[in-house]
Amino acid sequence: MQNNANEVAATTKVEQSPSNFKVILNEFRKDKVAVVSLFLAVFIILAAFIGSLMFNVGGATQVNILDRYMAPGTGGYILGTDEGGRDMFKYLFFAARNSITIGISVALIIEFVGVVLGTISGYFGGLIDAVIMRLVDFWMIIPSLLVIIVLVTIIPQYNVITIILIMAAFYWMTTTRLMRSLVLSEARSEYVMASKTSGTSNFKIMFTGVLPNISSLIITDLTLTIASSIGIETALSFLGFGLPMETPSLGTLIGYASNPDLIFDRWWVWFPAVLVLLTLSLSINFVGQALRRAADSRQRRG
Numbered sequence: 001m002q003n004n005a006n007e008v009a010a011t012t013k014v015e016q017s018p019s020n021f022k023v024i025l026n027e028f029r030k031d032k033v034a035v036v037s038l039f040l041a042v043f044i045i046l047a048a049f050i051g052s053l054m055f056n057v058g059g060a061t062q063v064n065i066l067d068r069y070m071a072p073g074t075g076g077y078i079l080g081t082d083e084g085g086r087d088m089f090k091y092l093f094f095a096a097r098n099s100i101t102i103g104i105s106v107a108l109i110i111e112f113v114g115v116v117l118g119t120i121s122g123y124f125g126g127l128i129d130a131v132i133m134r135l136v137d138f139w140m141i142i143p144s145l146l147v148i149i150v151l152v153t154i155i156p157q158y159n160v161i162t163i164i165l166i167m168a169a170f171y172w173m174t175t176t177r178l179m180r181s182l183v184l185s186e187a188r189s190e191y192v193m194a195s196k197t198s199g200t201s202n203f204k205i206m207f208t209g210v211l212p213n214i215s216s217l218i219i220t221d222l223t224l225t226i227a228s229s230i231g232i233e234t235a236l237s238f239l240g241f242g243l244p245m246e247t248p249s250l251g252t253l254i255g256y257a258s259n260p261d262l263i264f265d266r267w268w269v270w271f272p273a274v275l276v277l278l279t280l281s282l283s284i285n286f287v288g289q290a291l292r293r294a295a296d297s298r299q300r301r302g
Contacts, residue, residue: 027294034290051093060090095248103230118179144170223288
């Protein structure tokens, strides 16, 4: 009878998670800025991927010196052309798609590694926790940006996948620490103790009991990580250590602004990319902050 009661208690705790999502969703709907931001972020992401499917990448990156630096609206070019005569309207779709793809891919890898290591560290504690945390501490003191620049420089041929793996390898520690702190408090809950008493395996408790109850915070962290990953990729490309120059990227386009002659006289080369990046990053951040407030009962609007 005691075992059955413990199992019911554990099951009841897990089944409360859907209602938590409803509460968070209701709180999110009350934040009009977050709702508009979500719409803008989804619109930009869909436009980048759908638009890149409508155009041919070869045509978008094709050099035509005769159409060099044509202003927007002239020669049939909606957003003008760059120094190579490339159509900036088409080029922008592929640049946004590549930056968004890298940002989302890096964030998913970071979140997966962080959730797995953080959950194991926080749940088991002891020696396992000490080993994982010392690894995190060691990795965090490494100057990530400088090491990434060095790796990109020494790798003879790199592409989108290479950049994704390099970035993910140096930015998983913060998520690991966050997940550990969440699991540490959750692992001491009554339903976890009851599940252990009833003989439920640690693996099942962690991934069917503990994680569902912090899933809203995982989603929030993932959202914010996407925004930061897009920003990091853009910064690397702006500095010339991101994607190869022949591969479209928002950072590559924004890099044109480093030329004083282009800042005012040929603003169409870099300004649309800045506008897309700012709108997307701010929108995702507003959504992430709104989800964070909704997940915290102390910050809810009521």
